[in-house]
Amino acid sequence: EAQVTQNPRYLITVTGKKLTVTCSQNMNHEYMSWYRQDPGLGLRQIYYSMNVEVTDKGDVPEGYKVSRKEKRNFPLILESPSPNQTSLYFCASKEGQGMGTQYFGPGTRLLVL
C-alpha cells in the first residue's frame, strides 16, 4: 500500500531534549516536506526536499533541522525543543518537482513541557 509513515505518532518531551521524528514514504517520490499545524494558523511548511541531499527552508524553519540521505526518508530534528514547538506535525511527499498531489502522513502530535 502506497503510504507515508511517521514515528512516533505521539510524543511528550521536555525543553531542550533533542528529538527526531522520522518520516518514510514507499512511493519513490522525489519531493518530501514537513509541516506543522496549529489552531487558527493552518498548515505551515517547515522544510522541503526536492531530492536526495537537496533541502530548503519553508516558511517556519527556525528551531528545526532536516536531512535527506535516502530518497525514502526525511527525518525532522529538533535539536533543543521549546514549548512553542508544541504542535501537530505532518510529513508529505509527491512525485516529481512540479505540480502534483501531496500525500500526507498520519501526523505526529508533539508536546514540549
Add this chain to the structure above:
Amino acid sequence: SQKIEQNSEALNIQEGKTATLTCNYTNYSPAYLQWYRQDPGRGPVFLLLIRENEKEKRKERLKVTFDTTLKQSLFHITASQPADSATYLCAISNDYKLSFGAGTTVTVRA
C-alpha cells in the same frame, strides 16, 4: 505580506444542500491551486487541483472554480451528505512550496 483566507466561520448545512467554500489570496501568483480534505486527527487528503488557466474543474459531486483576476477560488460540494463533514483546506503552489489556508469546517446535518 502573503495571505490565504478561507471562510472564517464553520459551515453548517442540511443534507442534500450545496456547500460553498471560499478561498481568497493576496500577494501570490499561483501556478495552481489545490483543495484538500482533513478529518480530525488525520493528515490532509487531496481532492482537486486547478491550474491558473482553468476556470472550473469537477470531480463527482465536487466543483472548483479559479478566478485569478479576483484572486479567489470557490469549492462546491453538491448534494451534500453527512460523510462530507470535515475540514477543507485550500492550498496555493508554485512547484516547490505549498501554502495552506487555515481551513473551513463543514458539518452536514442529516
